[in-house]
Amino acid sequence: MIKWEDQTPTARTHELERWHNAVQGVPVKTSDGSPTVVLRAACRDAVLSHITGHREERGGLLLGFAFHDAQSPAVPSVIDVIDAVAAPTGTGTAVSLSMHTDLWQEARRRAERFDESARGDIKLMVVGWYHSHPGLGAFFSGTDRATQASFFRELWHLGLVVDPQRGEWAWFRSQDSIEIERQHVVDG
Numbered sequence: 386m387i388k389w390e391d392q393t394p395t396a397r398t399h400e401l402e403r404w405h406n407a408v409q410g411v412p413v414k415t416s417d418g419s420p421t422v423v424l425r426a427a428c429r430d431a432v433l434s435h436i437t438g439h440r441e442e443r444g445g446l447l448l449g450f451a452f453h454d455a456q457s458p459a460v461p462s463v464i465d466v467i468d469a470v471a472a473p474t475g476t477g478t479a480v481s482l483s484m485h486t487d488l489w490q491e492a493r494r495r496a497e498r499f500d501e502s503a504r505g506d507i508k509l510m511v512v513g514w515y516h517s518h519p520g521l522g523a524f525f526s527g528t529d530r531a532t533q534a535s536f537f538r539e540l541w542h543l544g545l546v547v548d549p550q551r552g553e554w555a556w557f558r559s560q561d562s563i564e565i566e567r568q569h570v571v572d573g
Contacts, residue, residue: 419565420461422543422556423573425449431469436517437549442477444484444516446470446492448499448509451541461541464512464558465573470495481528482516513543513558523553525562534560 428447436443449466453459470492472484489511496509514537518524523546525533533544537560544557556565 417566418460419563419569420451420541420558421463422565422570423463423465424570425465425467425573428466428469429572431471432515432545432547433549435469435471436519436547439477439517440519441479442482442517442519443472444477444482444514445472446488446511447513447515447543447545448492448496449512450507450509451512451539459540461558464541464543466512466543467509468495468499469515479519480521484514512541513537513545515545515547518546518548520550521548522551523548523555525555525557525564529557530562533557533562 428449432445435445446469447466448468448470449464451461452463452465454462470488472482472488473491476483492511496511499509514532516529518526525544525546529544529546533542537544540559542559543565544562546555546557547553554570556570557563558565
């Protein structure tokens with residue numbers, strides 16, 4: 386099982402203007418107040434490489450940044466997902482997945498290496514998790530919702546489910562597992 390308590394709670398969002406200075410042309414405001422999720426090609430490719438061609442569920446953690454509007458610091462505007470850390474000791478069946486603390490340790494190491502090379506004060510952090518539902522469709526099961534509520538409680542925490550056989554992707558956010566509409570997810 387994933388243990389949120391094993392992750393040091395140092396994550397925080399950053400002002401949106403910092404993100405705009407680095408990226409241009411990505412829509413930020415949505416009509417329903419949902420954040421825009423920017424999925425970087427390297428992250429998308431890492432997720433697909435890890436889960437494609439397997440009949441058992443596979444998963445891992447998503448790394449990135451969360452940004453908020455200066456007037457609403459508690460509400461995320463953009464969640465920039467740049468990397469995926471595949472569960473090294475995850476055990477999966479056709480309908481279940483288990484991830485362990487070594488996954489969090491690897492995510493921390495990767496974030497620290499990124500932070501050292503970037504030399505900035507915006508820190509890479511765990512912004513969510515992903516897993517596959519091979520041949521079952523992309524949806525959040527009751528177990529997925531319980532995992533999200535227990536371990537991914539922030540408004541900017543994401544849950545991603547991919548059915549690689551059907552080519553379906555579904556995104557959810559916060560402890561309430563709010564589905565993110567497809568038009569709010571953009572390639573970055």
